[in-house]
Amino acid sequence: MHSPSEQDYIEQLSIDCVIFGYQDSQLNVLVPKLNFKGDFCALPSGFIYQSEGIDQAARRILEERTGIKDIYLEQFRVFGDSPRTNKSFLERLIQLNEDELGDQHFNRKEFDWITRRFVSIGYYALVDVNKVVPKKTGIDESINWYPVRALPEMIMDHAEMVQSALHTLQLNLDEKLIAFNLLPETFTMRDLQELYESIFDRAFPRNNFQKKILDLDVLERLEKKFTGAANKAPFLYRFRKENA
Amino acid sequence: MHSPSEQDYIEQLSIDCVIFGYQDSQLNVLVPKLNFKGDFCALPSGFIYQSEGIDQAARRILEERTGIKDIYLEQFRVFGDSPRTNKSFLERLIQLNEDELGDQHFNRKEFDWITRRFVSIGYYALVDVNKVVPKKTGIDESINWYPVRALPEMIMDHAEMVQSALHTLQLNLDEKLIAFNLLPETFTMRDLQELYESIFDRAFPRNNFQKKILDLDVLERLEKKFTGAANKAPFLYRFRKENA
DNA sequence: TTTTATTGTCTACATTTGAGACAATAAAAT
DNA sequence: ATTTTATTGTCTCAAATGTAGACAATAAAA
DSSP, X not given: OOOOOTTTEEEEEEEEEEEEEEEXXXXXXXXEEESSTTOOBOXXXXXXXXTSOHHHHHHHHHHHHHOOOSOEXXXXXXXXXXXXXXXXXXXHHHHHTTXXXXXXXXXXXXXXXXXXXXXXXXXXXXXXXXXXXXXXOXXXXXXXXXXTTSOOOOSTTHHHXXXXXXXXXXXXXXHHTOGGGGSOSEEOHHHHHHHHHHHHTSOOOHHHHHHHHHHHOOEEEEEEOOOSOSSOOOEEEEEOGGGO | XXXXXXXXXXXXXXXXXXXXXXXXXXXXXXXXXXXXXXXXXXXXXXXXXXXXXXXXXXXXXXXXXXXXXXXXXXXXXXXXXXXOOSHHHHHHHHHHTTTTOSSSSOXXXXXXXXXXXXXXXXXXXXXXXXXXXXXXXTTEEEEEEEETTSOOOOSTTHHHHHHHHHHHHHHHHHHHTOGGGGSOSEEXXXXXXXXHHHHXXXXXXXXXXXXXXXXXXXXXXXXXXXXXXXXXXXXXXXXXXXXX
């Protein structure tokens, strides 16, 4: 969150990003924790410059707030109930941080600007956690991956946003062939299956999962991956990008 | 479009409605034509009051602009490319209507407000054309149903919005069981099939369509409909609302 | 050389989908 | 009254797809 100015940004309209990553056989969401007393967790969010499109704004916000760029990103829903404002959250934050906060962080004008009723466009992002190093910004105390089904408490309606994003991800997974954005360049069939299982939170039969995926005809089979384990080595696969 | 005031509405954020109706075996869209020289067609649109949610705003806008209420309505996508503004459209409108337009319709302040870059939330609506009488407002010259595949030229990106709404309708049709919102209370299986064919713009085999729909187990069969035609009379069906 | 754990694939079976056929029937034509 | 016509409702069979069990292949440890 840069200090917002009334001229540069569209007022009362924001973008919130739900960033999915896959690690340790779990679907995770990247959640920054604000550098204030009180354990305030909030999805990476920001505002839209007058001169940029909303998709462009989402990419910029994502990079400014996390350092992540060049990834799959798509809008999934608008959140705009009438009493939707972060006023109560910010008041509580200021109350808990009175000593540290002189007038340095918020002046009155900025406070009024940012505590108005906001409509927010939800975007979800899919990242390969091996390619990406999330970087916290000055306003963050930390930025961590949390299992999508064990998230910390978050401000406002951000928990609901994650659920809505997860639902959209499930609906689009096969249709748009986007699972591969969550995996490294090469992966085994087991890797892909465990990813599916973590997204849908249920088991798939191994034999039929393999058949279903191979029948999609979007993977190329590479050399085997010798892990050192006492069993048959699995093949590595790569997503053929001409199918994207 | 009421005269917008900077205080009442969220700035630079609008709602556009794609209203689908079914008539004469065709999927139609309701398109008002503005009461100005120059054949300006625009989807019913409006702004969001500070005190109302976006869904609520969409319902209000729909009723104010068309008289339609109590129907299926859902957001489908946000349109927000950076140069998105109706400035060029309004300048052309004013140019073509200089004689009629004193300063009565737009003062400078309103013109500036309304010609800024706008982000718009697209909603699509499904109506039973027999239950609904679209009413034009003062700013409309007319309000007419057009076949979704033979629309008049529309301002800005409104044609693209209709295509996007149609795509969402197709994706959600079976999943959410919303086709019945486009039909009268009771209908024959042929009615329903022709509706599906107009939405997907392709034919369905009659025998299997009937089987598929009946297998959904959401219809109740009523008495037969005697049309006077020289053939077997079809049953009437009704959508059981406990399935909605 | 045997054992162990896992992979890749095959087959058998069940379910769903697609295409053709046909009896039922409302009203017109004979 | 009987035949004809157009359309409806449903059945059957084949094809495609999905599901479950089985088993050979194999990398490394025992």
